[in-house]
Amino acid sequence: MIPCIESGIPGFDELTRSDSGTGGIPENSSTLIYGPSKTGKSIFNYQFTYQGLSHEEQCLYITTDQSLKQLEGNMFDFQIPIEKYIADKTLYVIDTTSDISQGMQTKTETIVSSHINNPTDIMVKVGSGVKYICKNNQRFRSVLDSTTTLLAYNDSMMILRVLKAYLMRVNEAGGTPIITYTENSADSMIETMLKSMVDNIIKLDGKTLTVEAMKSIGKRSSKYQITKQGIIL
């Protein structure tokens, strides 16, 4: 029996149910969410994060496209009360969108900034973040949105190494990480490498969600829609 955690996306856990798993995302496994742009990948992440936070699971959120403010706004649009979780320190955000020329943003214990073109610093912040979350010794979730931006600003091989380190660290600490990627945004070798680094692969193409790979289940797919409450299968 493979322990799974609830995805937070209505219909997803039912889609992935099997004889060996209750459905959802297998705990402690890594997942790649990919597809063309604007297909709901970030929304999947919001719902996944919120599912954890609303059930006392902390979340380590690394954002590369949206600043903390934008993230707050977007999550709010889907009725996710993110301020609550920032306040009670269960949501740990590493905001890599901060401009070097800008001053230090409001930093707290659980809101830290880094820079998109300093992956070494991002990894250091990830290490601290994992350590902080681990103190509570419970299962936690992690989101890195998105690898595409990291790859655009840095040497690809370096980013692959950073991603491998990120996935290993979160896995070792008992977390369940998700990384996102916009299809065809990097060359095919990098894309293939990304797919080979994770346990589960989920594709969102705008109409259909396809579980291309997941521990103990074969390929499955379902139509989905993006509604005011987020993604629904």
Add this chain to the structure above:
Amino acid sequence: MIKTIESGIPGFDELTLSEITEGGIPEKSTTLIYGPPKTGKSIFCNQFTYHGLLNLEPCLYVTTDYGLKQVQNNMMEFQWFIQNYIQNQSLYIIDGISKLSGKKIEDTTNIKSSFVRNPSDMMVKIGIGTRFVYKKSNHFRSTLDSLNTLFIFNPPQMVTRVLNAYLRRITEAGGTCIIAYTEGIINPDTETMLKSLFDNTIKLDGQNIQIKSHFEEEEEVTNYRSTYKITDKGIVVKKV
């Protein structure tokens, strides 16, 4: 008649039966198992390893994608319990990646930590491991899962150098090895050259299994084809 060892994959040995071979993996040969991501290559390697252990064939297991703990978990999913074999030292593990997770691995007689970023160290550990396993039995197996992380951390030429040294070490000591690799992560020319280093190649594409064997006595390459499934007992090849 070419001597072979049991693959441990149901249907595989029957598929590869021929006039010149008993079916299975030719003894002392080198095999590359490759294909797109997530097609069962690691599972195949683990199945091969575990079957050898059951047959009292020790194994030198080099893991570069998954840390030791993950390897154990991956194996457990198919009810392949390796703790006993670690304890009786018939499984010798070189963990080349756990360092990246910040975890400290306690080295023991048959569990060694190394780092994919340091291929020379990996080769030293592989040398020591080969000698250890050979002393236990000159019918031993070796698994390298996989070349992927080695390619992430090192230039391709370095990886091929390490690979060549590894293959030579194992075959000189009389072992039979399988190496896993995800197709499409390096440039096509290097990839073609990589495949040519091996006696046998097995391609898993998600549905089909294709085996190409280059036997010494034969000039031509022998081809076998079938379909396969991943079940809760591991990979099962369809009997043709």
